[in-house]
């Protein structure tokens with residue numbers, strides 16, 4: 001039983017199929033770990049007492065955790081915001097329906113930055129999540145609860161959401177695999193919207209095999225999401241062990257620059273050498289509009305967020321602060337219900353969408369977004385995939401950036417372009433610094449070519465063992 005934390009999710013599922021374990025034993029094993037470790041990590045917001053296995057698949061019987069912005073019918077969904085703290089979901093998100101149909105055991109919900117605004121999981125009304133590799137540091141965000149839970153082996157895998165890097169950046173800071181698929185690949189029906197032209201749901205796992213199996217389960221067209229793609233979904237597990245010889249990997253010079261910590265650059269160099277050993281071809285490229293990505297993203301994402309958050313008005317969901325006029329009710333509820341960062345996004349977004357400023361900000365940002373997308377189109381005429389660091393630094397200290405939003409926003413510098421360009425991208429562990437903190441590498445692919453990312457990742461993990469390292473805190477229990 002003790003070695004369950006060293007097994008892949010698919011291996012656990014196989015043990016259940018072969019009657020070596022029962023799904024209840026597995027559920028209770030992880031639940032016990034959560035009970036013991038969660039008080040120090042604060043990765044889970046709610047842990048369910050029991051579970052129901054309602055279907056079958058290669059992952060049947062294995063527990064999964066869900067970021068608290070994805071609706072699970074009849075369960076509390078808070079987005080880590082006071083304004084939703086009493087809200088119960090009335091339906092299952094499409095991904096949840098699919099997980100249930102595949103027989104996974106939903107074990108609980110994970111902490112996050114309020115409404116997914118942030119890069120450190122400190123913007124949660126339930127307190128910050130701690131990085132299991134060093135509990136004085138952040139786990140990254142906004143899916144920090146999911147990434148920390150998987151890193152500490154409180155659960156074999158989890159779902160997160162990624163608007164500008166919220167799956168990949170915490171995966172990088174916690175030493176796990178975080179995958180953001182192509183925009184449209186996975187239905188967002190039942191995901192509480194942040195930036196509708198950017199949001200994607202995706203898996204956080206310890207390894208690429210589980211990642212491929214989960215993608216098989218959750219990808220695909222959904223009539224309830226108008227942005228969902230009808231493109232056929234391949235069997236992602238089939239491409240895992242195809243040789244990577246001859247694959248052209250692009251290294252954009254704008255991502256290997258001053259400002260990136262030397263320890264991160266060193267780990268990336270080693271990663272490049274491993275791919276070279278596997279006979280991939282390394283090609284230097286340029287994505288010249290990268291320097292505008294952060295500014296472009298924060299205008300577009302905040303504009304869409306300010307519009308999406310209008311629905312939280314004290315009438316329809318969650319918190320209501322009563323007052324003698326309706327407009328006072330709205331404003332008092334929003335004043336009390338939203339945290340600082342949510343308010344900042346609402347101000348920023350409302351300003352950039354307001355008449356007179358719309359052309360100068362939102363419209364201009366949309367044009368720059370096209371230029372960023374074009375950079376990738378040009379790059380992908382020369383290379384098959386792009387390799388970059390996921391984050392310019394390892395996990396930073398709790399509190400270090402919380403009063404400096406600009407420096408917090410800059411931690412997404414390498415992840416947001418993939419969202420602006422709607423491309424699939426993944427972060428995977430590629431080393432540790434001297435203090436034992438994980439470092440992540442990112443692969444970005446062409447639209448709907450998730451397979452190549454899985455292939456490269458699997459090939460990398462077949463000759464390295466960074467993904468098998470477990471934080472000390474997680475080995476105690």
Ligand code: GLN
Nearest residue numbers: 116118162163164165166
């Ligand atoms: N950190 C980025 C932000 O604060 C991205 C968040 C996300 O991907 N949800 O907007």
